[in-house]
Amino acid sequence: LGFAMSACSDDDDYTPAAPVSGDCPALSFVAEETGKSVELDPADPTEVTFTVTREKGDAAASYKLTQLSNTDGIFEVPATVEFAAGEKEATVKATFNKADVGKTYALEVALDDEAINPYKAATKKTFTYQFVRVKWNSLGKGQWINTFLYGTFWAEVEIQQRDDKPAMFRVENIYTDDFVSSAGAAPSGYKPWYVFSVTKTGNVVWDEWFSINTIHPSYGAEVKCYLPSALDASLAGDDAQSKCYTDKEGNILYFNLMPYTYMDGIGGWGLKQYLVAFPGYDLAGKLGI
Numbered sequence: 001l002g003f004a005m006s007a008c009s010d011d012d013d014y015t016p017a018a019p020v021s022g023d024c025p026a027l028s029f030v031a032e033e034t035g036k037s038v039e040l041d042p043a044d045p046t047e048v049t050f051t052v053t054r055e056k057g058d059a060a061a062s063y064k065l066t067q068l069s070n071t072d073g074i075f076e077v078p079a080t081v082e083f084a085a086g087e088k089e090a091t092v093k094a095t096f097n098k099a100d101v102g103k104t105y106a107l108e109v110a111l112d113d114e115a116i117n118p119y120k121a122a123t124k125k126t127f128t129y130q131f132v133r134v135k136w137n138s139l140g141k142g143q144w145i146n147t148f149l150y151g152t153f154w155a156e157v158e159i160q161q162r163d164d165k166p167a168m169f170r171v172e173n174i175y176t177d178d179f180v181s182s183a184g185a186a187p188s189g190y191k192p193w194y195v196f197s198v199t200k201t202g203n204v205v206w207d208e209w210f211s212i213n214t215i216h217p218s219y220g221a222e223v224k225c226y227l228p229s230a231l232d233a234s235l236a237g238d239d240a241q242s243k244c245y246t247d248k249e250g251n252i253l254y255f256n257l258m259p260y261t262y263m264d265g266i267g268g269w270g271l272k273q274y275l276v277a278f279p280g281y282d283l284a285g286k287l288g289i
Helices: 177-182 233-241 283-287
Strands: 036-040 047-053 061-070 080-083 089-095 104-111 126-133 136-146 153-162 168-172 193-198 209-215 222-226 243-246 252-257 260-263 267-271 274-277
Touching: 047 104, 047 126, 080 089, 089 104, 136 168, 136 283, 153 274, 177 209, 193 252, 274 283
Parallel strands: 036 126
Antiparallel strands: 047 089, 061 080, 061 104, 104 126, 136 153, 136 274, 153 168, 168 193, 209 222, 222 260, 243 252, 252 274, 260 267
16 A cells, blocks of 8 residues: 655646845844833823844845824824944834823834745734823722732732723732742732723723732642633623722722632632722721731
8 A cells, every 4th residue: 555646737726935035135023012002191202112123234225114004193103214334223213292091092014025034934024003091190008908829918009090081990919020939939920000990880890800920839820810701701790799899978998809710721719809998998907907
């Protein structure tokens, strides 16, 4: 028993790929700089810089930049990227002087096909960037109360309120790399703020899951605090257990957060409580912590 062999015939529909010109500079955007989505304060700088690299060519040269998208035309982008003689990298600056608070703006810039090497896997032909201007107002220092994994304790945290969306709040993340490492776990990627929203029904929600910056030492997986419905639709009823508590005048006293604590692909512990006391309300004292 042998393998059947066949030869390519003249009728095969095959067109060889065009070779890269020997004069091609093999331009690319820097991978680490593209794809960012950032939140800017209204007072933050009004520019973004990005880098174009080239592999070939030592003479001074100019290469075209094409805008594929530019929200409301607010980004002012040079038409070309300029390389000085001998340079393998060139910096491009895009400015955006006008931007409404709360609106997301996006930019996408492309290099010409003739100037890139499409067969090189690391080549980035396009640069993308988006931002939204958001003003957060400090409410002062509150309390974050931990009741799971690291024991029961509380820590002072900054709490802020979004200026244009007063039902949104930002809470300082206490689970720094140093905190996690000193407890014998590995950090998973620190994010300085949590963002929570209060619904019209008084529930507290967040975007999919929030992180306590922890790789569990026994399982080697990140511990994630899911909004129950984001983990599984069958858990949607548990979303209502995360509540905002107020006084008679409607001032927020504290959040009772009940995320479904889970490790992707492994499992978890179900609903676990975290508490956020707002400035002026000593919830830790009332609980005897």
